[in-house]
Amino acid sequence: MKKLILISILSIQLFGADLLLKQFFNNKQCDQILNNDGFFETCYSYKYKGAKFVAYTLYADKVNSKNIKKRPRFYDDLNIPKKYRSSYSDYTHNIYHNDRGHLYPDAAADWSNKSLHAVYAMSNIIPQHRTLNRGKDAWMGLER
Numbered sequence: 741m742k743k744l745i746l747i748s749i750l751s752i753q754l755f756g757a758d759l760l761l762k763q764f765f766n767n768k769q770c771d772q773i774l775n776n777d778g779f780f781e782t783c784y785s786y787k788y789k790g791a792k793f794v795a796y797t798l799y800a801d802k803v804n805s806k807n808i809k810k811r812p813r814f815y816d817d818l819n820i821p822k823k824y825r826s827s828y829s830d831y832t833h834n835i836y837h838n839d840r841g842h843l844y845p846d847a848a849a850d851w852s853n854k855s856l857h858a859v860y861a862m863s864n865i866i867p868q869h870r871t872l873n874r875g876k877d878a879w880m881g882l883e884r
Contacts, residue, residue: 776861784824844858
């Protein structure tokens with residue numbers, strides 16, 4: 741009986757999460773929805789050449805399970821039409837002094853090379869002011 745109740749509760753939670761996700765991840769909100777090899781989903785805006793938001797599930801058994809140190813290079817997401825893509829050079833020597841900020845965080849994906857590679861797609865990057873990104877008391881502190 742306990743197993744049946746547990747299965748029912750989990751089913752309701754998963755169904756509710758799916759409905760909530762569909763409320764935001766749709767053709768009205770997103771110009772393109774990217775699956776990112778199943779690691780996370782991105783609601784991509786052609787107007788902003790970037791993600792509006794991402795959704796992912798964080799698995800406790802995977803976070804900090806491997807901690808791959810070698811980071812891949814940033815790369816253009818070829819799933820997005822070229823005229824709507826952001827590229828690595830958009831963030832190089834820009835007047836706003838922005839860094840490349842991950843929406844789906846590096847620390848959540850460093851358990852496999854494939855998941856880590858997905859993090860470095862430019863479609864998962866937004867401008868982030870370098871003092872926020874690099875400041876030891878700011879974002880970096882939250883990510884650790």
